[in-house]
Amino acid sequence: MIERVHTNQRMSKIVKHGGVVYLCGQVGSGDTVAEQTKDCLGRVDKLLREAGSSRAHMLQVVIWLADMADFDEMNEVWDAWVPEGAAPARACGEAKLADADLRVEIIVTAALAE
Amino acid sequence: MIERVHTNQRMSKIVKHGGVVYLCGQVGSGDTVAEQTKDCLGRVDKLLREAGSSRAHMLQVVIWLADMADFDEMNEVWDAWVPEGAAPARACGEAKLADADLRVEIIVTAALAE
């Protein structure tokens, strides 16, 4: 009843249950928050497709920024990436991340496509 | 299968799927954390009713405070607002929010009433 993909001892990148897919927190490579957000959302895309979902099926997204001063720059990439009419419930707060170079982490919960 | 209400390019205020409603992070107006919490919870009430849910149907709530020193003052408003016997699972941590004037943000996941 629980399906996991890309599982190691610490976490699974994808967990599916009851029509919902939970992704582990995604980060991205790059120097700027725009670059990291683009790379991060590319990883989200790939994982959602692999799970049988897509960016048009997101339910709830939590975004952590290492520095809230990056809010506008992150949003510019986010707004261009979200499919028109399919934006999820979202919240964004500031939190220091696992590595000092990381500026953004995105936690996605989505529906499985039917 | 996914219903969204109040959707713009960045987020939906309400997303419904599989008997569950996800609200985007809610904040409130006011100078003190008590005022902001009251206003914020009023918005939660309105969105939950609009979604076909209510404050008695909350499942999981995450509260971010810009300053953990506001914990008791926020809780006083929260405790008075939660229906007796219907409190959700809850967690509260400190996070700087999108605007420097914001002292509290509340992220609500609830069940749809049947």
Next chain:
Amino acid sequence: MIERVHTNQRMSKIVKHGGVVYLCGQVGSGDTVAEQTKDCLGRVDKLLREAGSSRAHMLQVVIWLADMADFDEMNEVWDAWVPEGAAPARACGEAKLADADLRVEIIVTAALAE
């Protein structure tokens, strides 16, 4: 349709709905983050069993560390505790917690066992 266990005016420790169990944020006793993580995960174990779930049924876990410098020490306890092949989707960020002595808080969403 919503089942709550250990409910007070502020929160429920366990909320069950639609095959999913939501736990309130768990913390632990101890001086070091390793001690607190062990104690915290013991409480998670107990609550999940009480809910009709287990650590092998976790879907999504969010971990807040008061100081990200504790990341490796927390992970050592976490990695040993997670059942092989059953790791949840996970995210970890830094957030000051409700009490200055607290170094870690863990928010668990899990599936009910069938």
